Amino acid sequence: MSQSGLAFLSPDTFVLRSTLTSPFGRKVRIAIDVLGLSERITVVPADTLDENDSLRQQNPLGKLPCLLLADGTALYDSGVIIEFLQEVAGGEALLPLHGLERYTKLTLATLADGITDAALLMVYESRFREAATYSQRWLAHQRGKIARALAAFEASPPDPRKTDMATIALACAFGYLDWRKPVEWRPAHPRLVQWLEAFTVHEPAYARTRAPAPTANP
Template sequence: MSVRLTEPSGLMTLRSTETSPFGRKVRIAIDVLGLGARIAVAPANTLDENDTLRQQNPLGKMPCLLLPGSEVLYDSGVIIEYLQEFAGTDRLVPRQGPERYRKLTLATLADGITDAALLMVYEGRFREPGAHSTRWLTHQRGKMLRALAAFEPAPPPANVTDIVSIGLACALGYLDWRQPIAWRPEHPRLEQWLTDFSRHEGAFGRTQAKS
C-alpha cells in the first residue's frame, strides 16, 4: 500500500483517546507545534469491530491521523514527524545527521517502556486471573527496568521538548497511572526529571487524562 501525501487544506483528525500514552505523545506535539486549531480529536475504540478505526488503520491501533481526503498516517512517531514538517520546523526531531538517529534511538527506547507496560496491562485485562503468564509478565518487566536503568544516569535535558522527552514523559506518566511497576524508588534522577520537565512543558499537564 502506498501513501501519497498532499498538503492538507482542511481540518485533520486524530483518532485517539485521552488515556492512550501514544496518543498523548501526539497531542503534546500538536500543542507544542501550535496546531490545535488544525486538528480535531475523535475518540476511537480498538475493541469495537464497528469502529471505523479498523478501516483507517488495518491494525486497529491508535493514534492515527486522518488527513483531508483519504490519506491516513500512523503510528505516533510517523505522525509527529509529519506534523513538525507541516509546521515548518525541526524542533522535535532533527531532519538529518547523526543527532537525528541518536534522538530516534532514544525515542524508541522510551516507547519500549510504554509498549511493555501496555502488554502487562493487557495481560491483566484480557486473561482470566488463573491464566496470567508469570514468565510473560517478568519478561515485560525486565524490558522496562533495563530501559529505565539506561535513562537513569543521564536523563535528557528537562528544559528541552523533543521526540525523546515527549516519549519518556508519556512513558513515565503511564507507569504512574497504570502502575505495572513501582519505578520511582529506584530511579530518583528520572523522578526529578519528570518533575522538572512537567514544569518546563505545560503541554504535559494539559494532555493528562481527566480520569
C-alpha cells in the same frame, strides 16, 4: 467514523483518532500543542476493541493514534504522525531533519516507547486473561524491558528542559506507568522522578494532556 465523514475537513485540518488516555496518543497531543497546531486538529475517540469502529479501516492494525488527512489518507504510528506534523508546522523543533542527532534522538524515543509498549502488554495481560491464567513469565519478561530501559535513562537522561521527540516519549512513558501502575518505578529511580518534575515545569503541554481518572481503556 466513515471516510466520507471526513468531508468537513479542509486540506489543512486533520482528525486525530485517539482516546485522551492513550500514552501514544498523548505523545501526539503534546506535539500538536507545542507545534501550535491545536486549531487545525480535531480529536475523535476510537475504541480499539470495537470491530465496527472505523479505526480498523483507517489503520488495519486497529491501533491508535491515527491521523486522518482531508483526502482520507491515514498516517500512523505516533512517531510518523509527529514527524508529519513537524513538517506541517515547519522547522525542526522536535526532531532534527538530518544528521546523527536525528537518529540518536529517534533511538531514545524508541527506547522510551519500548517502556510504554511493555507496560501496555502488562496491562493487556489483565484485560485479555483471567487472573488465574496470567503468565508470570511473560509479565517478568516485560518488567525486565522496563527495568533495563529505566536504568539506561537513569544513567544518561536527556535534557528535561528541552521538548523533543525523545523527551515527549519518555514523559508519556512515565505518565502511563504512573496512571496504570503496571510497575512501581518511582522508589528505585529518584533521578528520573526529578527528571519528570523538571520536564513538567519546563513543558506545560504535559500537564494539559494528562489522562482523565483510570477507566477500563488504556
